[in-house]
Amino acid sequence: MAEKGAAGVAPDDRCAIGISFGNSYSSIACTIDDSPVVIANEDGDRQIPTVLSYVDGEEYTGNQAKALLVRNPKNTVVAFKDFLGQEFKSIDPTHCHAAAHPEDKNGVISFTIQDKAEGEPSTLSVSEISTRYLRRLVQSASDYIGKKVTSAVVTVPTNFSEKQREALTKAAQDADLEILQLINEPIASVLAYDARPEAKLEDKIIVVADLGGTRSDVAVIASRGGLYTLLATAHDYEFAGVQLDKVLMDHFAKEFMKKNANVDPRENARSLAKLKAESEATKKALSIGTNANFSVESLAEGIDFQMTINRLRYETIARKVFDGFNRLVESVVKKAGLDVLDIDEVILSGGTSHTPRIATNLRSIFPGTTNILAPSTNPSALNPSELQARGAALQASLIQEYESDDIDQSTHPAVTTVKHISNAVGVLTLSEDGETFTPVIAPETAVPARRTVHVAAPKDGGSVLIKVVEGGTHIKVTKPEPKPKENGTKEDEDEDSDFDSEEEEEEHREKVWKIGSTLAEAAIKDIKKGGKVEVTITVANDLSVTITAREVGGKGGVRGTLKAP
């Protein structure tokens, strides 16, 4: 198989894993008996820092390499994943500042690294760096599984361009790894939740907030009968994990300077690296406990430093960043043309999502019915850092038995691009205030779609009218003076004000269905007492609608078709 390269692995010989290849951290996962398992590397880490470092010709990855940022920054490459397939002029080298710097070598983004024990430093393209890093990931996975890993499903951000996808595929192939499919990161997170055995298949709108180390991506996804459609996405490079690190760094640097005047640990590269590493560790500790200890030996000029910080303090000083996350999430919901009331589920993914404050902030934005899936708000939530790798592993196990041609054909735009109905389709039922719309097929459902509902007949039975109508939603605000949605407008308030003030201003808003145009009417006659009617609505590819209605347990029934518009 080896000489065939990674491109064409026969389905029988495949051993596929899921990889979440991130800018700051990566994870690998496989499935054991159809349930995903995130694999720990040889150091025991399940979140493996995306760092590659060379010391005396020895290659280090993960936490070992990250620790070398203090002693050996020149030969350590960090945050290189976003550079794949990019041009030099369009990359942001900020995160590489305290490590090897990217250079433009004949239009290829490269790093000059002393990767051998002796001789000249070599110039390694970002593709080569990725290949070496992926090779190490695959090695860890192979060691865990006990079989050579040949294939993988890799998650990518939704704004990963075609060129970047190609570059990633190429880098993986060079590492003898067949890319079965590249899937969007938020979808992988949704899949990880939907594949849980206890998950029910529902039509819902999901917001996936992927808060990472160097970037935050938020997506609004319509999940309709297990089919996922992206409705809106937003990408933010200003509010992410490193900004939280920065807040802590500044805080501790100031505290340090209070005790040691005129010694700023931020001015010395080595002190800065130590400060940064410990700040990140402190941030993580604050996600778990309410107090965390910051302690660095010889932080600057040989002076040790240690102090404790509590979570409240941290949340106060990091307030601006947290508010940024809120605004980001709200803006995406708006961008999708939806209201927070439309959102059924919020999935927090990515390492930064461990921060409890972010989840509680989102809890206060969304209505009580919205399920916020984060460790601090929902005990059954999965580990946000593992979601993407789990989703990728699940997808890998689903498709590994198919020929790669089959996979290509199935993911072809001809198959994936379909019509989505804009309005809900439902039936009219009776409630206290007259006729009410009851949705059967939710809006933004991909066609062809088929849904079945059981609707109760009137108590005494008899004949019923089934009126199939389109429906839309609107937000009913019951407070006499409705104000526009808050949160984003309070940037300039002073630090003393609490989040509580928001809740006082909040008005009572609810989502109501509006009856739209009528599609069809049908009658079921002489239903037994306490009987039920089964209504099946099928929307075909061309938007023609087939309606079948019958009494549950009864014979016959009514069937009719509406022509395509």
Add this chain to the structure above:
Amino acid sequence: MATATVSRPLPSLPEGWAAEKDFKPIGAITASTQRTIEPVGPHFLAHARRARHKRTFSEDDRIQAQERAQKIEKDDESEESEPEDPMMLQREAKDWKSQDHYQVLGLSKYRWRATEDQIKRAHRKKVLKHHPDKKAAQGSTEDDNFFKCIQKATEVLLDPVKRRQFDSVDEKADVDPPTKKEAAKGNYYKLWSRVFKSEARFSKQQPVPMFGDENSTKEDVDNFYNFWYNFDSWRSFEYLDEDVPDDNENRDQKRHMERKNANARKKKKAEDNARLRKMLDECSAGDERIKKFRQEANAAKNKKKLDKEAAEKKAKEDARLKKEAEEKAAKEAEEKAKTDREASKKAKEAAKNALKKNKRVLRGSVKDANYFAGGDASPAQIDAVLNDVELVQGKIEADEVAALAGKLNGLTIADEIKGVWSAEVKRLVDAGKLKEGEAKNLV
């Protein structure tokens, strides 16, 4: 999607509502947008399957159900048990060496191909059926002989070493080579393929090159025979060993048996190798492909030979022509040299004669000049002059002699003659051929 239940009741049918077949189409779906669904998750796979095969929901449901049903059926098939031979059920457990373990477990049709999992499952099935306690419950006597057979069979087959030993001597898995009569009927390749496929189970090297068919390339066929003539087999014959007495009483007897067994194994192994060789010889003898390749090779070789001969002939002819041409040239050159020689001889003789004549003229001239003496020349003077003439003659070339003779010829006056001579002598002195003072008689 699971069916949702709505508790709010449907409205009653208004009075006077009527429609054909109780259905009244009114509108159509008003708006839609093109969006891309994410190609992820099990439900997308179902969607892709429907889209690519252009199936509707109900069709897809039906086909999926069918596929599932088929799968179950297949599983059942593999569970299918083969009938148990009543003779086999009567076997004594102590004769386990002669029992067919695969048959005992009901795996006759798999034999060496049976996987460990199959063996385990077969064992469990047989145990459930033949457990002595069950038999006792059914009232039969306490006969656990066949149960022991089952245990023994499992013990052998689940131990990779013992299984190999048994597989080595499992004659029921062998496929006999076809007789010439059978092979002549046309399915030569098919029959021999089967033989080699069964024989390939003994190969240490896997995969084994296949026999192929009449369209196989020469390379494949060569490869095949090379492999099989150098066949590396793991087949061994420990299984047929005679029992070594396990008591410590007779060591010599024990060693004797062991030696005997070892020799028997060696012998059988050698026999087996010889058998394979013979079989291969037989097979290759009847293999039309080898003949075909040989013919093709011969044709190619003949062609080469003819080419070579033609080339040789041509070379010979060329050489002959060349030789002839050379001979002719040599002959001509010889003749030419001969004539040249003769001509030069003649010329030389003529020159000699001319020289003689000229010399005579020279001598005559001094005689005519009365040896440059006033009156009668004394013999000594004559001698001196003639000597000088000789000297001059010896110093000058034939053509100069001729020129000098030309000048002297016809001259009778002594002074003129003397003038010519003195001029000649002077010239020679100037040219350095004569020394000053020599031939002074002529000056």
